[in-house]
Amino acid sequence: MLEIKELNVHYGVIHALKNVSLSVNSGEIVTLIGANGAGKTSTLRTISGLEKVSGGDILLNGQSIVHLTAPKRVAMGISQVPEGRRIFADMSVLENLEMGAYLRKDKDGIREDMEMVYGRFPILRDRKKQLAGTLSGGEQQMLAMGRALMSRPQILLLDEPSMGLAPILVQEIFNIIKDINAAGTTVLLVEQNANMALSIADRGYVIETGSIVLAGTGQELAQSPAVRKAYLGGE
Amino acid sequence: MDQFLQQVVNGLSLGSIYALIALGYTMVYGIIKLINFAHGDIYMLGAYIGFAAVTIGGLGFFPALIAAMVLCALIGILTERIAYKPLRNSPRITLLITAIGISFFMEYAMMYFVGANVRAFPDVLPKTQYRLGSVVINLQQIAIIVTTIVLMVVLQFIVHKTKIGKAMRAVSADRDAAELMGIKVDQTISATFAIGSALAGAAGVLVGIFYNSINPLMGMMPGLKAFVAAVFGGIGIIPGAMIGGISIGVIETMVSGYGSSMYKDAVVFAILILVLIFKPSGLLGKNVREKV
Numbered sequence: 001m002l003e004i005k006e007l008n009v010h011y012g013v014i015h016a017l018k019n020v021s022l023s024v025n026s027g028e029i030v031t032l033i034g035a036n037g038a039g040k041t042s043t044l045r046t047i048s049g050l051e052k053v054s055g056g057d058i059l060l061n062g063q064s065i066v067h068l069t070a071p072k073r074v075a076m077g078i079s080q081v082p083e084g085r086r087i088f089a090d091m092s093v094l095e096n097l098e099m100g101a102y103l104r105k106d107k108d109g110i111r112e113d114m115e116m117v118y119g120r121f122p123i124l125r126d127r128k129k130q131l132a133g134t135l136s137g138g139e140q141q142m143l144a145m146g147r148a149l150m151s152r153p154q155i156l157l158l159d160e161p162s163m164g165l166a167p168i169l170v171q172e173i174f175n176i177i178k179d180i181n182a183a184g185t186t187v188l189l190v191e192q193n194a195n196m197a198l199s200i201a202d203r204g205y206v207i208e209t210g211s212i213v214l215a216g217t218g219q220e221l222a223q224s225p226a227v228r229k230a231y232l233g234g235e
Numbered sequence: 236m237d238q239f240l241q242q243v244v245n246g247l248s249l250g251s252i253y254a255l256i257a258l259g260y261t262m263v264y265g266i267i268k269l270i271n272f273a274h275g276d277i278y279m280l281g282a283y284i285g286f287a288a289v290t291i292g293g294l295g296f297f298p299a300l301i302a303a304m305v306l307c308a309l310i311g312i313l314t315e316r317i318a319y320k321p322l323r324n325s326p327r328i329t330l331l332i333t334a335i336g337i338s339f340f341m342e343y344a345m346m347y348f349v350g351a352n353v354r355a356f357p358d359v360l361p362k363t364q365y366r367l368g369s370v371v372i373n374l375q376q377i378a379i380i381v382t383t384i385v386l387m388v389v390l391q392f393i394v395h396k397t398k399i400g401k402a403m404r405a406v407s408a409d410r411d412a413a414e415l416m417g418i419k420v421d422q423t424i425s426a427t428f429a430i431g432s433a434l435a436g437a438a439g440v441l442v443g444i445f446y447n448s449i450n451p452l453m454g455m456m457p458g459l460k461a462f463v464a465a466v467f468g469g470i471g472i473i474p475g476a477m478i479g480g481i482s483i484g485v486i487e488t489m490v491s492g493y494g495s496s497m498y499k500d501a502v503v504f505a506i507l508i509l510v511l512i513f514k515p516s517g518l519l520g521k522n523v524r525e526k527v
Contacts, residue, residue, distance in 0.1 A: 082411065
């Protein structure tokens with residue numbers, strides 16, 4: 001579904017992504033793991049069209065999207081839950097969800113998806129009139145995910161959904177990611193919490209200083225000595 | 236007491252003008268973090284457009300107001316497209332200096348075309364006066380206050396209930412996140428400039444009918460005071476600009492009425508200094524917004 005070929009991104013003189021290639025097949029959960037600053041967030045931002053590419057290509061269902069604006073990519077079915085959630089703090093929960101459906105005109109479909117999001121995250125229904133900035137961290141993460149789902153994406157990009165959350169909430173968020181995937185949305189998940197990410201991923205990639213250094217199934221990577229040493233705290 | 240009420244009425248009229256200009260400052264600041272120093276000149280252009288509409292076009296108050304708002308909206312969009320958009324990823328100081336340049340350009344281009352002399356704005360509204368006890372309010376003041384209230388209600392409606400208004404708030408809060416929602420940032424910024432400039436244009440016409448005189452440099456002082464009003468209320472916060480504008484207008488009128496009109500400008504700028512020392516985020520400003 002999503003294919004990234006030899007992607008290069010520069011920030012000034014810094015070569016942030018070096019020939020990154022990866023693919024996500026329809027229906028999969030694929031994870032991109034790596035240390036802080038390795039290029040995980042850059043990869044997702046580039047897929048969404050927030051960063052300029054200095055080389056390479058991004059294909060969605062075989063069609064190159066690398067020169068499209070960010071809003072056009074949303075319209076084509078790529079939705080992102082950005083790092084740090086980035087919800088609109090001074091807008092209500094309901095307005096945040098409406099923003100997620102910004103490009104859609106099918107009122108009935110939007111209402112249906114709003115119900116779907118409320119079904120998945122019941123707390124959001126209780127708080128829909130509340131300003132999003134008053135939610136707890138976990139609730140904000142749920143709102144960010146709900147908001148991203150409101151565009152009815154083909155592929156959902158998740159950047160560090162576990163960041164700053166209590167372990168019990170992390171488990172809950174990961175269960176929800178699995179549910180979302182089971183309901184038909186393809187997922188590309190970026191995580192520092194490699195253990196957790198690999199446990200739900202079909203496949204994974206390891207990124208180090210802007211390059212993909214390892215690829216495999218979730219299980220293979222979880223058992224790989226290099227990954228265990230670097231990211232799982234094992235020997 | 237009567238004199239006090241009279242000053243309140245006068246202050247509300249002046250404050251309405253400041254509030255209309257301050258709204259544009261605050262909205263533009265909210266969305267691209269630019270103190271648009273050319274904003275006071277949009278207000279001046281609004282006054283001239285209103286002047287032309289009345290003298291050349293023979294239009295009445297209401298059509299002249301609409302003409303000024305529409306043309307100022309277009310000028311606002313054009314200014315942004317030509318001068319500010321190419322600097323989207325430049326340091327903020329570059330943008331600020333550009334805005335000052337645009338301000339001078341508008342002032343002196345206008346002086347070239349219409350001359351530097353003060354023009355008398357024709358009477359578009361009859362000089363009717365109403366007495367409430369011993370307080371005198373004239374039709375011009377009523378027009379200013381009512382127009383301002385209507386525009387503020389419309390603005391609140393746009394910002395809170397319409398799609399473009401919500402997009403404006405989203406882009407102001409977080410440009411990248413807004414783009415991830417599919418919001419077209421450039422289009423949203425244009426809309427913000429259009430609305431802010433239309434309000435300034437309306438203020439220009441209102442001032443024309445109230446003070447009867449306009450000139451190419453008339454935007455400088457009200458522009459600065461509206462900027463103070465926006466900072467006073469909390470820059471980037473729409474209700475803050477409304478409250479700030481009205482407050483500055485009333486304070487200025489009180490100083491003129493009870494003290495000396497020599498000090499009115501000094502007092503306004505003293506307020507700016509005090510706000511910046513004691514509450515830089517302004518009356519309605521919050522310092523902490525995000526939870527981790």
